[in-house]
Amino acid sequence: MLVDTHCHVEPSRFEEGPDEVLARARRAGVRGFMVVGVAETTRSAEDAVALAERHPDVVAAVGFHPHDAAAIDDAAWATIARLARHPRVAAVGETGLDYHYDHSPREVQLEAFRRSIALAREINKPVVVHTREAAADTLAVLRDEGAREVGGVIHCFSEDLAFAEAALELGFYLSFSGIVTVKNARAIQEVAAAAPLDRVLVETDAPYLAPAPHRGKRCEPAHVVHTAAFVARLRGVEADELARASTDNARRLLGPALSVGGAA
Numbered sequence: 001m002l003v004d005t006h007c008h009v010e011p012s013r014f015e016e017g018p019d020e021v022l023a024r025a026r027r028a029g030v031r032g033f034m035v036v037g038v039a040e041t042t043r044s045a046e047d048a049v050a051l052a053e054r055h056p057d058v059v060a061a062v063g064f065h066p067h068d069a070a071a072i073d074d075a076a077w078a079t080i081a082r083l084a085r086h087p088r089v090a091a092v093g094e095t096g097l098d099y100h101y102d103h104s105p106r107e108v109q110l111e112a113f114r115r116s117i118a119l120a121r122e123i124n125k126p127v128v129v130h131t132r133e134a135a136a137d138t139l140a141v142l143r144d145e146g147a148r149e150v151g152g153v154i155h156c157f158s159e160d161l162a163f164a165e166a167a168l169e170l171g172f173y174l175s176f177s178g179i180v181t182v183k184n185a186r187a188i189q190e191v192a193a194a195a196p197l198d199r200v201l202v203e204t205d206a207p208y209l210a211p212a213p214h215r216g217k218r219c220e221p222a223h224v225v226h227t228a229a230f231v232a233r234l235r236g237v238e239a240d241e242l243a244r245a246s247t248d249n250a251r252r253l254l255g256p257a258l259s260v261g262g263a264a
Contacts, residue, residue: 001029001031001244001247001260002029002030002031002032002224002225002228002243002246002247003030003031003032003201003202003246003250003251003254003258003260004030004032004033004034004202004203004204004206004221004224005034005155005175005201005202005203005253005254006034006036006061006094006128006153006155006156006175006177006203006204006205007033007034007035007036007203007204007205007220007221008036008037008044008205008206008207008208009021009022009033009035009051009206009207009220009221010044010047010048011047013206013207014207018035018051019054021206021220021221022055022058022221024220024221024222025220025221025222027222028222028225029225030222030224030225031057031247031260032057032059032247032250032254032258033055033057033058033059033221034059034060034090034091034250034254034258035048035051035058035059035060035061036048036060036062036093036128037049037060037061037063038062038064038065038068038093038094039065039068041071041076042062042076042079042080042083045062045063045080045083046079046083048060048061048062049062049083049088049089052088052089053088056259057258057260058088059089059090059091059258060083060086060088060090061090061092061093062080062083062084062089062092062093063084063092063116064076064080064095064112065094065095065130066096066097066098066103066109066112066113066130067098067101067103067104068103068104069105069108069109069111069113070103070105070108072112084119084120084125085123087257089125089257090126090253090254090255090258091125091126091127091128091152091153091253091254092116092117092119092120092123092127092128093116093127093128093129093130093155094155095112095116095117095127095128095129095130096109096129096130096131096134096138097109097110097113097130097131097132097134097137097138097141098130098131098132098134099132099133099134099137100132100133101132106137110137110141113138113141113145114141114145117141117142117145117146117147117150118145120147120150120152121146121149121150126150126151126153126253126254127142127147127150127151127152127153128152128153128155129142129153129154129155129172130155130156131154131158131159132158139163139166139167139170142170142172143170147170148171151170151172151173151253152172152173152253153172153174153175154167154172154173154174154175155175155203155205156175156177156203156205156209157174157175157176157177157180157188157191157192158179158185158188159187159191160187160190160191161187161190161191161194164191164194164195168196173199173200173201173249173253174191174199174200175201175202175203176188176192176200176201176202176203176231177202177203177204177205177209177211177227178204178205178210178212178214178219178223178227179209180192180211180230180234181211181212181215181226181227181230182212182215189234192234192235193234193235197235197242197245198248199249200231200242200245200246200249201246201249201250201253202224202227202228202231202242202246203224204221204223204227205219206218206219206220206221206223207220210223211223211226211227211230212226212230213226214226228246229242247260
């Protein structure tokens with residue numbers, strides 16, 4: 001039993017539709033999902049909430065990706081603030097900083113990140129954090145804005161052990177995607193092997209970042225089984241042990257809205 005704690009399955013990404021994608025994942029042994037709704041408009045967030053309303057084993061996260069921070073207006077913020085309060089929404093995000101592409105100006109990303117944490121604190125829900133080539137600023141914002149009060153997850157973990165230790169100290173979980181299966185991802189593998197088992201999550205970030213043996217192909221939630229098995233091997237434990245622990249961790253993070261193993 002596994003939970004994919006971060007996937008994007010809206011119809012624009014999967015022509016067969018999210019229901020079929022989730023059904024394939026269930027057949028592979030995935031019993032819970034957090035579907036993340038982030039885009040330049042709020043349509044993705046609205047779709048994620050609607051999907052979570054239909055499926056008890058699905059919860060949503062809503063917010064704005066740092067790439068899209070410059071496109072956010074007051075009306076969009078108001079919609080996200082409303083959706084974030086929905087009982088099927090388990091977290092705010094993904095939000096954070098991406099200094100690799102700089103699709104939005106850094107100062108705009110920083111403001112959106114701070115505002116997202118403030119919303120999470122206001123409604124007492126965790127934060128889903130995206131960070132790329134912005135480690136110092138990400139940690140500084142999390143500390144300065146009081147993210148410790150609600151905790152959250154560093155999604156698609158791709159930093160080093162020092163960053164991991166700082167995030168853990170702030171009460172965050174570390175979520176590993178298919179990137180951990182890449183041969184030269186030594187720093188990420190070191191963290192996946194050493195992190196406390198009660199703080200480890202697995203995800204796909206579908207449709208991106210497919211794990212081995214699906215590298216280079218479209219990723220989907222069913223593939224989280226490969227990432228989980230790889231992390232288990234890194235840690236020298238059985239796959240079932242990693243699955244149980246990561247599922248328990250997902251339950252703690254995502255709360256009662258997630259019915260792991262719930263009916264489709």
